[in-house]
Amino acid sequence: MTSATTKTFGTIGAASYDWPYDGRLSPSRTALICIDWQVDFCGKGGYVDAMGYDLNLTRSGLEPTSRVLDAMRPLGFTVIHTREGHKPDLVDCPPNKLWRSKRIGAGIGDAGPCGRILVRGEPGWEIVPEVAPVAGEIVIDKPGKGAFYATELDLVLRNRGITHLIFTGITTDVCVHTTMREANDRGYECLLLEDCTGATDYDNYLAALQMVKMQGGVFGSVASSEALIDTLRSA
Amino acid sequence: MEYRFVDATEPYPWPYDGLLSPNRLALVAAGAQEGLAEQCVDHKPVTAAILDTAKAVRAAEGLVILVRHIVPSARWYDAQRIGLALDHDENDLVVDAAGIDGFYGSRLDLELRSRGINQLAFVGFGLETAVHSTLRSANDRGYECITLSDASAPLDQSCGERALHSTTMSGGIFGAIGTSSALRDALARIRD
Numbered sequence: 412m413t414s415a416t417t418k419t420f421g422t423i424g425a426a427s428y429d430w431p432y433d434g435r436l437s438p439s440r441t442a443l444i445c446i447d448w449q450v451d452f453c454g455k456g457g458y459v460d461a462m463g464y465d466l467n468l469t470r471s472g473l474e475p476t477s478r479v480l481d482a483m484r485p486l487g488f489t490v491i492h493t494r495e496g497h498k499p500d501l502v503d504c505p506p507n508k509l510w511r512s513k514r515i516g517a518g519i520g521d522a523g524p525c526g527r528i529l530v531r532g533e534p535g536w537e538i539v540p541e542v543a544p545v546a547g548e549i550v551i552d553k554p555g556k557g558a559f560y561a562t563e564l565d566l567v568l569r570n571r572g573i574t575h576l577i578f579t580g581i582t583t584d585v586c587v588h589t590t591m592r593e594a595n596d597r598g599y600e601c602l603l604l605e606d607c608t609g610a611t612d613y614d615n616y617l618a619a620l621q622m623v624k625m626q627g628g629v630f631g632s633v634a635s636s637e638a639l640i641d642t643l644r645s646a
Numbered sequence: 647m648e649y650r651f652v653d654a655t656e657p658y659p660w661p662y663d664g665l666l667s668p669n670r671l672a673l674v675a676a677g678a679q680e681g682l683a684e685q686c687v688d689h690k691p692v693t694a695a696i697l698d699t700a701k702a703v704r705a706a707e708g709l710v711i712l713v714r715h716i717v718p719s720a721r722w723y724d725a726q727r728i729g730l731a732l733d734h735d736e737n738d739l740v741v742d743a744a745g746i747d748g749f750y751g752s753r754l755d756l757e758l759r760s761r762g763i764n765q766l767a768f769v770g771f772g773l774e775t776a777v778h779s780t781l782r783s784a785n786d787r788g789y790e791c792i793t794l795s796d797a798s799a800p801l802d803q804s805c806g807e808r809a810l811h812s813t814t815m816s817g818g819i820f821g822a823i824g825t826s827s828a829l830r831d832a833l834a835r836i837r838d
Contacts, residue, residue, distance in 0.1 A: 462816060462817075505787075505788030506788070507661075507662045507663075507788065507790045507821075508788070510662050510663075511658065511662065511816075511817040511818045511819075512816075512817060514658060514817055515816065515817035517816075517817075554786075555785075555786030555787075556782060556785070556786055556819075556820075557782060557783065557786050560783065560786045560787070561786075584808070584812040584815075585812065585815070585816075585819055588782075589782045589786070592746065592747060592778075592779045592782065593747065593750070593783075595745075595746070596717070596744070596745030596746055596747050596750045596751075596779070597745075597750070598718075611815060611816070612811065612812075612815065614808060614811075615808050615811060615812050615815070617808075618774075618804065618805050618807075618808030618809070618812075619808075619812075621802070621804075621805055622774050622775070622805050622809070625774075625775075625801060625802060625805065626775075626801065629746070629775055630746075
């Protein structure tokens, strides 16, 4: 495991404000959060594919996210991955969530081409190889859209002294936004990488980015992966 | 058993179990503070729709909840004027939250559970901010949620429309959407 460097980087060009607000980007206090890059959401035969959405929209962020991982890992940033999924007996699945999924023919727990849909331990629940966790990285399993609800994420971040979060993942308007909203309410300074995220509807993706930026950055700020990587390299 | 739904909801007939029950229902007005309400698009007609709906929910003996957000963030600025943006009744519940999400740092979840309420109709100010953050948390907690589009005022018209659209994705990823008049009609049918 790489130890965090004591190095501090400058701000990243972002909207609606250069990030972070306190001007100090430090590997010891900052985590990269990769949300739900699972086969169920961006792989062939997964949950999103079974619902008939265009997979390219959720896969477009994989390559830039992989570049961000390559840039951040050697510098000692904490990297955290999340996975949405339920226990095999579905005791942690709200009945209305289960009912809705069955109604559209992608029932949670039902057999799909990649195993039981949205069930922990199944092939469809795994993170796709392009951005899979490496040894020493933290994986958070969540039953809902937000990664803070009913998980150990907040405790893990506090234990590490993490105050700043950089987000990648899918889908922008659902799990990424819910988690970023939860993090922002908890006082974490948040940045979303716009090319490292995607949604099943392109207009919803664009609106989700806009919602972060409104009111001077109500949920944090938005930057490109290139701006982040440039900042990390220029120090 | 007689099933009771709200008419013309999307993307599925709400509530999912067809058991609309005033004693299990709360109208949740998020962002119910002056500083936020006045920044919203169409806040006057939306205020009227919320007040009409609150009246109907009270008459049916459902609970009306007003949520204010007292956020310790330098970026939440003008909305911090937290005088209540809506007239309310003494039996209504006023909840102060520490986040843009009304569940964060508040007694909202406990109040709902202790009253056996699991059907939530969302209205309020900041459709894409306060209303949506609170809706998302409610949905993760298993509450059956509907967002009343004509009684929820966005800060930005187009962001508000996309927030409603997101809600209906994947078979209703954050529940259903509908109109306040349809909820009022459904409650009136139960009383008759």
